[in-house]
Amino acid sequence: MSANGGTKAIVAALLANVGIAVTKFVAFLLTGSSSMLAESIHSVADSGNQGLLLLGGRRAKRTATAEHPFGYGRERYIYAFIVAIVLFSVGGLFALYEAYHKWSHPEAITSWQWVPVTVLVVAIVMESFSFHTAIKESNHIRGSQSWVHFVRRAKAPELPVVLLEDLGALVGLVFALFGVGMTLATGNGMWDALGTGMIGVLLVTIAFILAVETKSLLLGEGAESKDVAAIEQAVTAGPEVERIIHMKTLYLGPEELMVAAKVAVPPCESAENLARGINAVEARIRAAVPIARVIYLEPDIWSAAAAQAGTGAAAHTQPEGVGGAPGDAADQAGS
Numbered sequence: 001m002s003a004n005g006g007t008k009a010i011v012a013a014l015l016a017n018v019g020i021a022v023t024k025f026v027a028f029l030l031t032g033s034s035s036m037l038a039e040s041i042h043s044v045a046d047s048g049n050q051g052l053l054l055l056g057g058r059r060a061k062r063t064a065t066a067e068h069p070f071g072y073g074r075e076r077y078i079y080a081f082i083v084a085i086v087l088f089s090v091g092g093l094f095a096l097y098e099a100y101h102k103w104s105h106p107e108a109i110t111s112w113q114w115v116p117v118t119v120l121v122v123a124i125v126m127e128s129f130s131f132h133t134a135i136k137e138s139n140h141i142r143g144s145q146s147w148v149h150f151v152r153r154a155k156a157p158e159l160p161v162v163l164l165e166d167l168g169a170l171v172g173l174v175f176a177l178f179g180v181g182m183t184l185a186t187g188n189g190m191w192d193a194l195g196t197g198m199i200g201v202l203l204v205t206i207a208f209i210l211a212v213e214t215k216s217l218l219l220g221e222g223a224e225s226k227d228v229a230a231i232e233q234a235v236t237a238g239p240e241v242e243r244i245i246h247m248k249t250l251y252l253g254p255e256e257l258m259v260a261a262k263v264a265v266p267p268c269e270s271a272e273n274l275a276r277g278i279n280a281v282e283a284r285i286r287a288a289v290p291i292a293r294v295i296y297l298e299p300d301i302w303s304a305a306a307a308q309a310g311t312g313a314a315a316h317t318q319p320e321g322v323g324g325a326p327g328d329a330a331d332q333a334g335s
Contacts, residue, residue: 007057009134009162014050016130017043017169020123027119030112033183034102035176035195036119038095042172042203043123045091046165049083053158056080060253070294073253074218080157081214087165088207095200099193106189109180116180124173131166138163152213153224156254161210168206172199223249223257227289231259234284235297240277242266242302249292258294259285264302274299 021043028036056079064071109116138159142150151160179195182188223231228249235241247261263281268274282295 007054007158009130009137010050010053010057010158012133013130013162013166014047014054016126017047017050020126020169021047023119024123027112027115030115031109032107033109033116033180033192034098034189035179035192035199036116038098038196038199039120039123039172039176041094042091042169042199045086046169048090049086049165050162052079052083052086053161057158070252070258071256073256076157076254077214077217080161081211081218083161084207084210084214087203087210092200092203092207095196095203097200099197099200102193102196103190106193108187108189109183109192113184117177117184120173120177120180124170124177127166127169127173131163131170134159134162134166151209155217155221155251157214157217160213164206164210168202172202175199175202217251220250223251223259223289223292227257227292230288231285231292234288235261235263235281237284238277238280240265240281245300245302252294255291256294257289257292258296259292260296260298262298262300265299 021040024036024040024043027033028040053076056076059079060072060075062072138150141154141156141159145153147163151163154160175195175198177195179192179198182191182195222228228247231249232244232247235244235247242264245262245264247259249260250258252258265274265277268277278297278299281297285292285295
């Protein structure tokens with residue numbers, strides 16, 4: 001659902017931004033308004049960004065290879081990070097440069113004065129449609145989360161990116177309308193430069209937020225607390241596992257979660273029974289959290305005495321002279 005919803009929101013934003021970019025650039029050519037030029041470049045950058053998100057989504061679907069055994073799901077994060085860079089450099093920095101230039105050499109809008117206002121009003125209407133689509137698609141997966149929490153914690157980057165871009169576009173259009181309107185009312189081009197500078201600061205801020213949140217995804221995030229709890233319950237729900245010694249989760253992509261755990265198992269009569277029990281646990285995990293597609297379970301024997309001594313939960317099963325695996329003592333304390 002999130003992937004389809006993300007694609008629909010991206011396409012809606014792309015179509016809106018291409019049309020808006022053309023009309024804004026025509027308005028700039030007719031009026032020479034720096035706010036219109038900044039908004040034109042903003043829309044061009046947004047259009048390129050949506051193209052990057054579509055490309056990232058397509059490349060992420062490639063089949064896993066020997067060189068990349070866990071697949072290419074994280075390419076969606078990489079392209080989202082590139083979007084932040086493009087928005088910062090092409091959109092934000094250009095707008096700030098243009099604002100500085102126009103502030104040093106302000107020019108009033110003397111011809112085609114009705115054009116920029118008309119274009120900006122029409123652009124606000126078109127951008128509102130794109131923003132509405134992004135909100136509607138996001139609500140399908142947002143649930144009861146706040147918008148801030150959704151943007152910060154969403155594992156699929158497309159919808160948060162489009163949401164922030166569309167919000168930035170709408171606010172930027174208001175800034176441009178302010179700058180153009182005040183320039184037309186006063187005949188002072190510094191208002192146009194001020195509106196352009198406000199657009200630049202806005203885009204740099206949004207790009208910074210996107211970069212920070214996407215960087216976290218690139219580094220690797222674990223499962224949400226509710227999914228961790230569901231996995232833990234699934235592991236210990238049957239007689240196959242006595243307890244979890246330690247467990248780690250990692251998103252391999254927006255819709256693929258890896259689960260790795262060392263589990264304490266009761267004595268088994270045969271390796272076949274042990275394997276059957278592990279397979280049953282894996283089936284319960286996938287039923288509880290369907291995106292848990294890569295699961296590694298290491299069976300071991302629990303030793304309360306060894307755990308209390310801090311040598312590892314299963315120290316007595318280690319080869320002679322070898323202590324518990326790094327992290328066992330710390331991890332089991334929270335189990």
